[in-house]
Amino acid sequence: MFERFEKLVAPFEKTVLEVPPKGFWAFCWYYTKPVWPILAGVSLLGTLVAIVEVYIFTFLGDLVTWLEKSDPDTFVSQNWGTLLFMLVILLVLRPLLEVIWQLLFHQGLMGNYPMSIRWRVHRYLLRQSVSFYQNDFAGRIATKLMQTALGVREVVSRMADIMVYVAVYFTAAVIVVAGANIWLSLPFLVWICAYLLTIRFFIPKLRDVSKEQADARSLMTGHVVDAYTNITTVKLFSHAEREEAYARTSMLGFLKTVFLQMRLVTGLNIVLVFINMLLLTSIGGLSIILWKAGTVTIGEVTIAVAFVLRLQGMSHWILWELAGLFENIGTVQDGISTISREREVMDVKNAKALEVGQGEIRFDRIRFHYGKEAGVIEDLSLTIHPGEKIGLIGRSGAGKSTLVNLILRFYDLEGGRILIDGQDIANVRQDDIRAEVGVVTQDTSLLHRSIFDNVAYGRPDATREEVLAALEKAHALSFVDELEDMEGRKGLDAHVGERGVKLSGGQRQRVAIARTLLKDAPILALDEATSALDSEVELAIQESLFDLMQGKTVIAIAHRLSTIAAMDRLIVMDKGRIIEEGSHQELLERGGLYAQLWEHQSGGFLSSVQAA
16 A cells, blocks of 8 residues: 555656756746645645544534533433534544545655655756866755755645645634634634734744755855865875864854754744733633623633644644745755756757767867966867877866867867867767767776776676776776675675775776776777876786777877877977977977977976976
């Protein structure tokens, strides 16, 4: 039975990826649409439950009146039909409504609703640009994803609950009491006015504090996660105390919002208790006066007092629901600012598939500034012929890595075109571009998964034998066979830790090279691919790299000029422009920047002054 209700919603549907709305209610509805039929059913059942409870209270008041006026010997025989009907309501209808409500709400909604939101938001965020993640903490983004999903669920479900109980329960209660005696309904009306004024004063303040708190919480989490992610750097510089101070600042900021929130909560509870006691006192006093005047019965007084006691409990519940509601409104508003951002790099409508036959790359007067005024790459033109292997050389900041990132379309050009086999990459699918380019970078990070998963990331359908062959070519089997993680998994199945921290830099680099070997893409980009390897290992895998390059168009970046001196053509860049090109010998004879860099090498490395 539980499973049937749990399957009412399919949380992992592949919906169309589009920018979520930036308006608060539009954003909530956007993520509520998949579950709205269940939400409507929950609200309808809540309405029925409220009506039944009001009827039960009314019956209890009538029962007191009947008992007062009836003969005990004939009471049951005269009222057995009404009593039986009430028994059915109490033992059958009310429990049945509760069972269905519980199943719909807890099995159908509580888990599936936020999971559906997380899934859709995660799919959208995965397709955000690289710069989106470079400008924020990964932990902060993940926190906002989790918080916002729960926030939307709480806002929508609490709104539905509050509307049902306020609209149905209180209205029905006032009507029933007024039907008994109009004067008895007046304290209820005064109470609701005082209650609404209390809400009007406190709740917006709680909402604003909650928004600040949500932002402060995600900032605090981001600071903590940043320290944990870079724990090696923290320990290398013995900066545990500095990180304590860094986290303490954000923790204090968060704590201030908590203190302010608790002050408001204390004031809210004090005011609420005061107006509730006034209601109880006024109803009690007025009931005595009216009873003495003979205008109300004991049963009617019982109904009024029962509703007061019920409203006292409900008033606390509703205010806490409202406080929670506005707290979650603040959380959702904070999340919208991150989640509903336009993607900076998007496929054009009806983007075509990229077809790579030869692997020619042409830069046609490209311009790119990272959105700044100063140019990183300015009016650069270059043609890399099919199967040609070029080396990119230049001082740090010359634009070499940027050129590779632009080929991968991590960023959109600010001018010009990049063509692969005559196809403008701005008009083809991003995934197709990246599928056709194999990359090994200097800063290699691995997924916190097994060695097999990391290598097979280059080709998900690869067999274990193919993964082992790639690792062997990358000279990585020697250390992979010896790996064992904390769960006892060994070899290919051993997990490598967050960003691959359980492996050395050289080991991570060899796993990355194996991954690219397995991918076997027609275009290859090597950005300091062997920088983390010692000379012996580098020499050992050079042959594998040269095998990998065969028949491919290759762009290699290296500060060790000896590693790329044998390339077909060397391109020397400076300040985003090509200033020299030719073979190793031609550039040495020319006596330009390349010759200077070569002279500055010591043992195959550039001096720290000339390159980084």
